Amino acid sequence: MKHYCPYCNSEQEYDIDKRIFKEYKGVVVNVEENVPICKKCKNELIIHSIEDENLKRIYNKYREMKNMITPSEIKDLRDKYDISQRELTAILDFGKMTINRYENGSLPSKTHSDYLRFISKDEDAFFKKVQEAYYTHRINQKTFSKIENIMNKKSVHHNNYELKLYIENELKTSPNIFNGFKVLDLEKLQNLISYIASKTKLYLTSMNKYLWFIDMISYHERAISITGLTYVHEQYGPVIINRKYEEISKLDDKYKREDTEKSDGSMQSIITSNGNYDLSFFNNKEIEIVDYVIGLLENKSVKEISNMSHKELGWKNTERFEKISFEYANNLKILK
Ligand SMILES: [Zn+2]
Structure with a gap:
């Protein structure tokens, strides 16, 4: 092989010498380097490739x-x-071309590297970032929906057992102000949903509000929630954090979820009770609260229930996707 040699001022054959590169940015790397040497003058050449x-x-x-x-x-x-380099850059709010450079071999900063690692392992954290990117207009509706669909498909589990483990793993947190100082009790939750669905036509979107009102009133009355769920502010009202109502609604030993397409093409999910709920999970006070909420909401439409939740300070005083503190239970409009 030949290359221009500035010392000989002509094209010359060269040899490759091996040399050890010891340290890079204070880290011992000991990497073997290829060094081109002009065969004629034995000087080192600089060859970019x-x-x-x-x-x-x-x-x-x-x-x-x-x-x-x-x-x-x-x-x-x-x-x-299924996203482009440009889309990922926008989601993470990195500088233009950053992902492109990293994929082409440039060294990321330690901060960027750690963050990319974290986000590539934690799907919920990634989707949270996607939501933030969408609502701050860094990505468009098309990109958002594409990722949302993929997230929904991924949450397909083989059986109830596996799905329960997954939900518990995702949602169980030690008692704090966001779960109403109660650790999630999934069995109790399933029985509760089954019971509500046996009393009223229960839409998935309304299920979130039923549960939220029940937990909030319980916290108001007893300083502890019933289910132990954490809720966030969403457009149509409070919902179970990280969209886990999707998975919860797919557990089918106490109720069934049915998805139907409406005339306008949008999907509608209804939860129907299997009738085998067990009320021994609840004490009298809890049943009283549950029945009270069912009584208030059973004849209301999805829209009306959504509007009721919008009147609550827990929804009003929080931002989209922000966790709703149970402190707001002290001042509930639904009780007035
Ligand atoms: Zn030379």
Whole structure:
């Protein structure tokens, strides 16, 4: 192979010497470097393609030593959600072309690397970022819906057992102001949903509000919620955090979820009770609260129930996707 040699001032054959590159940014890398040497004058040549290859090997080793995210891991993350480099950059609010550079081998900053790692492992954190990107107009509706659909498809579990473990793993938190100082009791929750659905035509969207009102009133009366669920502010009212009502509604030993298409093409989900709910999970006071909420909401439309939740301070004083504190239970409009 030949390359221009500035010392000989002509095209010359060259050899490749091996040399060890010891340290990069304070990290011992010990990477073998290829060094082109002019055969005639024995001087070292600078050949960009070879330099680039050397640098890539150094970066790879440095990434490995510092446990930083790799270009292929970033690509995997994009493939998983079917998004472009540009879309991922916008979702994460990184500078233009950042993802493009990282995928082409540039070294990410430690902060970016750690964040990419985290987001590629934690689907809920990623989807939260996607929601934020959508509502701050960094991504459009099309991108948002595409990712949302993929998220929905991913939440398909094989059986109730697996699904229950998943839900508990996702939603169980130690007692705090956002779960009404109660650890999620999934069995109790399933029985509660089954009971409500046996009393009224229960839409999935309204199920969220039924549960929220029940938990809020329970907290108001007893300083503890009934289900232990955490709720966030969504457009149509409070909903179970991280859209886990999707999975909860698919548990089918106490109730069934049925999805039907409305005339306008939108989907509507109804929960019907299997009739096998067990009220021994509840004490008298709890039953009283549940029946009270059912009595208030059973003859109201989905829209009316949504409007009722919009009057509550817990919804009014929170931002989209923000957790709703049970402190708001002290002042409930539904009780007035
Ligand atoms: Zn030379």
